[in-house]
Amino acid sequence: MSIIQIDYIDVAISLGLIAVVLAISLLSRLFLEKDLLIGTVRCFIQLVIVGYILNWVFGLEHWYAVLAMLLVMMLIAGYSASRRVEGRGEKRIVVASFAVMAASFSVIMVVFSLVIPLDPWYDPRYVIPISGMIINGAMNGVSIGMATLRTQLKDRSDAVLGALSLGASSAQASAPMVRESLKKALIPTINGLMTAGIVQLPGMMTGQIVAGVDPRLAVLYQIVVYYMLAASVSLSAIIGVKMYRRRFFNKIHQFSRPG
Amino acid sequence: MSSGWERLTFLVLKIDYITKDELWSNTLSCGFGFNVNICLIYFINYPGVVTVSDESLVEFSGVVKSFKSQQDEGKKGVERNVIFSELDLSIARGKTTALIGPSGSGKTTLLRLINRLESADGGRITFAGKDVESLEVLSLRRLALLLPQKPLLFEGTVRENITYGSRFSGGSAKGDDGERFGELLAVVGLPEELLERKGDLSGGEEQRVCLARALWLSPQLLMLDESTSYLDPPVARKVLANLAELQRETGLTVIHVTHEIPKLKLAHRIIFLTDGGAVEEGDAKSLLTNPRTTRMRDFLGELK
Numbered sequence: 317m318s319i320i321q322i323d324y325i326d327v328a329i330s331l332g333l334i335a336v337v338l339a340i341s342l343l344s345r346l347f348l349e350k351d352l353l354i355g356t357v358r359c360f361i362q363l364v365i366v367g368y369i370l371n372w373v374f375g376l377e378h379w380y381a382v383l384a385m386l387l388v389m390m391l392i393a394g395y396s397a398s399r400r401v402e403g404r405g406e407k408r409i410v411v412a413s414f415a416v417m418a419a420s421f422s423v424i425m426v427v428f429s430l431v432i433p434l435d436p437w438y439d440p441r442y443v444i445p446i447s448g449m450i451i452n453g454a455m456n457g458v459s460i461g462m463a464t465l466r467t468q469l470k471d472r473s474d475a476v477l478g479a480l481s482l483g484a485s486s487a488q489a490s491a492p493m494v495r496e497s498l499k500k501a502l503i504p505t506i507n508g509l510m511t512a513g514i515v516q517l518p519g520m521m522t523g524q525i526v527a528g529v530d531p532r533l534a535v536l537y538q539i540v541v542y543y544m545l546a547a548s549v550s551l552s553a554i555i556g557v558k559m560y561r562r563r564f565f566n567k568i569h570q571f572s573r574p575g
Numbered sequence: 576m577s578s579g580w581e582r583l584t585f586l587v588l589k590i591d592y593i594t595k596d597e598l599w600s601n602t603l604s605c606g607f608g609f610n611v612n613i614c615l616i617y618f619i620n621y622p623g624v625v626t627v628s629d630e631s632l633v634e635f636s637g638v639v640k641s642f643k644s645q646q647d648e649g650k651k652g653v654e655r656n657v658i659f660s661e662l663d664l665s666i667a668r669g670k671t672t673a674l675i676g677p678s679g680s681g682k683t684t685l686l687r688l689i690n691r692l693e694s695a696d697g698g699r700i701t702f703a704g705k706d707v708e709s710l711e712v713l714s715l716r717r718l719a720l721l722l723p724q725k726p727l728l729f730e731g732t733v734r735e736n737i738t739y740g741s742r743f744s745g746g747s748a749k750g751d752d753g754e755r756f757g758e759l760l761a762v763v764g765l766p767e768e769l770l771e772r773k774g775d776l777s778g779g780e781e782q783r784v785c786l787a788r789a790l791w792l793s794p795q796l797l798m799l800d801e802s803t804s805y806l807d808p809p810v811a812r813k814v815l816a817n818l819a820e821l822q823r824e825t826g827l828t829v830i831h832v833t834h835e836i837p838k839l840k841l842a843h844r845i846i847f848l849t850d851g852g853a854v855e856e857g858d859a860k861s862l863l864t865n866p867r868t869t870r871m872r873d874f875l876g877e878l879k
Contacts, residue, residue, distance in 0.1 A: 474725055477723065478723060479743070480692060480716065481716055481720065481721040482789075483713045483716045483717035485743070
């Protein structure tokens, strides 16, 4: 099992592919050149740094280094998720970070204690990339869920006030909007489950196959990944949305419409 | 009349599960066929109590309310938009009070202060003699029912919409449903065939379903915020006449925000609200023909 080595020169050659995008943007007057350039450079710098960090963490062989890394990943994910939700105030950041942490931590625990036995238990080669996927799923779930809740409560404020006026509690009055937000957060994941392997060959499976792993084993890993993603997306969405809902109501069931 | 109340209270206490404070809601529900035994005693002994009452159901004293102005939101220490600087008024029990005033004068805010969708910054609001802050807010909202102008139907059939409020109080649909639906549909003037319809209603039909939904909860106070505005004039006249009939039977108190002169004429009293909470209130007939302030005269002039 050997992997073909590539170096920075090969990467430089692959930049030619970006040149194609650049040409299309210029010819079709899409004015995406600036963003494309920034994106290309950021992608390069971020991934190279991550490569070095991972290499360093793998070399440390300390459980606390791995845990610290996971914590940083979760906090960054929580912050990025909250950035995608409109509005002011720290509440969004706190809610999103808490939801990402609670959801991904539970799923990570289940995966590594029951599904993939590790030796040592914190083996960074497994823990970090797989947790990364879980955290990413949690981030997407909570950001879509919270952003949808906000627009739903804004657009359907009449329905909220109407239900409150009939004596509904704030939870009852906002239940349809909460449901809609959870649905929206979960649909991409469910669609992914439906089309897995047909429309796209998932990244992790591709990677393992390229690295020489038996495709049948790679598939088993990928199935686990899909299931754990579904769990982390839905857990983070439900935690985040239910906590965020409280921000728009007070104890005496008064509603403040998001502006 | 006071001795009447005492004797009534005595009878009611004998029945044991009803307190004096719940009395109004119970006499109300008898209009729909509930608690007939209590009502019989009530009507035989004191037929005048329900309809002839000078008491006020809602009282505002020194109520202050302001909002953060929209563009300044988020900044601290900015000036607030004062709606009521010190509002005093009372809503007569068992009567229809029309609430009028230019837009921005706080009509909707006033209604929301009563059912506590908003809280006052100062002063005191009482409902049936009790500070609204001391009442359980969700039951208060069922007793003081606010009906917005824009009709809002929830998912489901018209029948499910009419009983929608029951699901919030935890109460299931009641035993004599059929009769109840019949009476409510008659009040709002909708045919029974409509009960199973899902969506596809006209604006006027929707408003009437919303009115039936509000009445289904047997409120003591019905607050109509231009809630009959989508009805054709003859239909509106009929619905309001039915409502007045219901009011005579049950002692329902109505606050009606409207700017249509024919609807104003149906009210017993009128409260004219201007910026800052200055108020002119009085008997509807005399105020309409003889407004005391020039502001109100000008305002009424613009309506005609």
